[in-house]
Amino acid sequence: MxxxxxxxxxxxxxxxxxxxxxxxxxxxxxxxxxxxxxxxxxxxxxxxxxxxxxxxxxxxxxxxxxxxxxxxxxxxxxxxxxxxxxxxxxxxxxxxxxxxxxxxxxxxxxxxxxxxxxxxxxxxxxxxxxxxxxxxxxxGWVEPKQIAVRTGKKVAIVGSGPSGLACADQLNKAGHTVTVFERDDRVGGLLMYGIPNMKLDKRLVVQRRVDLMKEEGVSFVTGTEVGVNYPVDKLLSEYDAVVLCIGATNPRDLNADGRNLDGIHFAMEFLRASTKAVLDGTEPVLSAKGKDVVVIGGGDTGTDCVATSLRQGCKSVIQLEIMPKPADFRQEDNPWPEWPKVFKVDYGQEEAAAVQGGDPRRYLMMTKKFIGENGRLSAVEVSKVEWIKQEGRTIPVPVSGSEEIIPAQLVLLAMGFLGPEAQLLQSLGVEQDSRSNIKADEKSYRTSVDKVFAAGDARRGQSLVVWAINEGRAAARECDRFLMGCTSLP
The missing domain is CATH 1.10.1060.10 (Alpha-helical ferredoxin)
Structure with missing residues (x-):
């Protein structure tokens, strides 16, 4: 090679x-x-x-x-x-x-x-x-492939993120008639509204693939939330199998004084509003323009919030991380072939440094409370933390005397996700595990409800797009096996 x-x-x-x-x-x-x-x-x-x-x-x-x-x-x-x-x-x-x-x-x-x-x-x-x-x-090699033989089986996929699209693509190739339900106004889920346009172009990249899948026979129904404006009974009666690919969209909140002040939002709320405005050619309903922005949390979502705030014309942006700054090189407890836990400068931090003169990230920082006037956010009180072992656990402990006030008119919570939203699962009667994820068999991807499967973040918890594709493909294979008694899907 x-x-x-x-x-x-x-x-x-x-x-x-x-x-x-x-x-x-x-x-x-x-x-x-x-x-x-x-x-x-x-x-x-x-x-x-x-x-x-x-x-x-x-x-x-x-x-x-x-x-x-x-x-x-x-x-x-x-x-x-x-x-x-x-x-x-x-x-x-x-x-x-x-x-x-x-x-x-x-x-x-x-x-x-x-x-x-x-x-x-x-x-x-x-x-x-x-x-x-x-x-x-x-x-011009990527062309729609017409399916020669249809099985007569109908499959509904709930959610059009990466796992839902992968599952739909595979089941369609197997000859099943596939309908994908998406509650938003555009197809793509996380790919459409969770990742900013500068990282993944919606019209040129996401829509290109969706259009290709449509030409191959996959049907998409947008603006339809199963369990809200589409009854679950109808879903179960009209389709031979259902695959839940609803993601882990329940965000982790921050329980701190002043949390109810106007100006504190979840990261995905902010990113969705921004991307929708870009695609619609309108002003975003939630904007960082002219504001001091504090992003709480690291990871890709935090970086996307930093980059989006800069493009909207924020006054300043700071990113707070409760964890220590990673080392520049692999440490002894992080050997190859593990994922390297090393310091990286992503695109958002690079842009913030170019605008503000330095990396926006501040490590080992804890949010103590939100401060406001007349119901609106005006600042965040933070302190440094030390990670200390107590009773077999390592926990963050505030450093006395390190408190400071950071001006902020917009706070974005980018601290990860806790699992799928419960409403649809409760309507279907689907069992959830101890982490609130959909409880589905590791091999068959079947849930506790007959002919209902689950895949992606909703089943395994918040993870990578590539894991979602893996899950969607695997669930499609097992769904095909369920419908036909055997499968040729990889």
């Missing part, structure tokens, strides 16, 4: 990004594309390692190691190195329904488990994946 000694001849390279001060003026994607020659050199670095952990896809010490959908990474790296782009695309599509999504928004656990990463920077797998699928679209 790759070029003999290629990893010794070529250094890791990434595509150039547009300058931060320029890209915050619009909502367009900010990565430039690399030439075929540059990509060939990067593919050549794939080192014929013998045991490619990059496509292993398992949980190690609570973190994802390798690719959860088991992409055939060394194979398509080799094809790109040799210039066999169509072969690379065909290999990629064997395992991934939507490489145009993962090539943009996946954090690339494959690269964290790349064997080359033990001694050098890993292969640029994510960018090669993105380049393969975009090359295929540009060449």
């Amino acid at each position: 790759g070029k003999l000694k290629g990893f010794m001849e070529y250094r890791r390279a990434l595509p150039v990004d547009r300058e931060p001060l320029e890209r915050i003026k619009d909502w367009n994607e900010f990565h430039e594309e690399m030439s075929a020659e540059q990509l060939s050199d990067q593919g050549a670095r794939c080192m014929d390692c013998g045991t490619p952990f990059c496509h292993s896809g398992f949980m190690l010490n609570g973190m994802t190691a390798g690719c959860p959908i088991h992409n055939l990474i060394p194979e398509w790296n080799d094809h790109v190195y040799r210039g066999f782009w169509r072969d690379a695309w065909e290999r990629l599509m064997k395992t991934n329904n939507f490489p145009e999504f993962t090539g943009r928004v996946c954090p690339a656990p494959c690269e964290g488990s790349c064997v080359l990463g033990i001694i050098q920077p890993p292969v640029t797998i994510k960018n090669i994946e993105y380049s393969i699928i975009e090359h295929a679209f540009a060449e």
Whole structure:
């Protein structure tokens, strides 16, 4: 695989990004594309390692190691190195329904488990994946495939995020008649309204794939919330099987004095309003313009809030993280092939540094209370924390005398999610586990309700887009087996 000694001849390279001060003026994607020659050199670095952990896809010490959908990474790296782009695309599509999504928004656990990463920077797998699928679209290879034989079975999928779309795509290929229900006004779930346009273009990328699925026979029903304006009894009676792909959209809240003040919002509420305004060509109903913004929580969602606030013209933005700053290099308790818990500067922090002169993140910070006047937020009181072991647990303890007041007219809570919303599950009578996720069998993906399956974040908890695709594919396979007695789906 790759070029003999290629990893010794070529250094890791990434595509150039547009300058931060320029890209915050619009909502367009900010990565430039690399030439075929540059990509060939990067593919050549794939080192014929013998045991490619990059496509292993398992949980190690609570973190994802390798690719959860088991992409055939060394194979398509080799094809790109040799210039066999169509072969690379065909290999990629064997395992991934939507490489145009993962090539943009996946954090690339494959690269964290790349064997080359033990001694050098890993292969640029994510960018090669993105380049393969975009090359295929540009060449016209990606065309709707007509399904020759229909089974006569009808399947309803609730939710059109990455797990729902992957499940629908697979079941449609198996010949079933698939209808996807989405409560929002546009298809895509997290892909449409949870990820900002500058990371994943909605019209050029998400809608392109949705339109392709429509041409292949998948039906989408938007503005329809099952259990609210579409009865669950009707769903169960009209379809031979139902797959719940509703995500883990119940956000973690912050119980602090002043939480009821106007100006404190969940991150997804803010990001949805922003993306909808971009797509509709209107002003957002919730805006950071002219405000001091405090983002509470790290991760991709916190970064997206920082970047969105800057594009809306905020006065300032600060990001508070209760955890300590990660180390610059892997520590002894974080060996390869675990996901590397190291310090990174993501696009939002890079943009904030360009505007404000420094990284907006402040580590080991706890929010003590929200301060306001006449019912509106005006500031946040915070303090530093120390992590101390008590009774076998490590907990954050405020540092006395470290309190300070930070001006804020907008606070965005980006502290993760606790599980799926309960209303639909209660209406269906679906059992939930101790973490409030849908309780579904690990192998069959079946819930406690006959002919009802579950996949994605709603089943496994908040996770990566690539895990959602894995779950959607697996649930489709087991749903097909349930309907037909056997299955040929991978």
